[in-house]
Amino acid sequence: MANTKKRIPTQHVIGFLLSLVMTLVAAWAVIGSDLPKMWVIISILILALLQAGVQLFMFMHITEESSDGGHVPWNMMFHGFALAAILVAGSLFTMSFGFDHGDMDMDDGHKQEQHSEHSE
Numbered sequence: 001m002a003n004t005k006k007r008i009p010t011q012h013v014i015g016f017l018l019s020l021v022m023t024l025v026a027a028w029a030v031i032g033s034d035l036p037k038m039w040v041i042i043s044i045l046i047l048a049l050l051q052a053g054v055q056l057f058m059f060m061h062i063t064e065e066s067s068d069g070g071h072v073p074w075n076m077m078f079h080g081f082a083l084a085a086i087l088v089a090g091s092l093f094t095m096s097f098g099f100d101h102g103d104m105d106m107d108d109g110h111k112q113e114q115h116s117e118h119s120e
Contacts, residue, residue: 015058022047022054 026047029040
């Protein structure tokens, strides 16, 4: 007979609760704290690294030995980190040096034409 005993995945529940707490702490640091901007950024970066660790160890089973004798897919992890770094760097570049909507006025040419017609 099949084993019908239900098991609660405690490792996943703990990982989920830790991730939830870290997300709420990061949101509080931005919204509700009176910390200086630099400390908010540093705390968010630290919480992001901790949360990445929780994800790797609690959900992705990086230390699980039952998968081919403890084989860790380093190649896939490297490409995942590289992709994440490219996305973060591109986002930061775009937000820092990207297109500013204040530099362009779509109706500027139309307003000048109307102004020259009325001044004659």
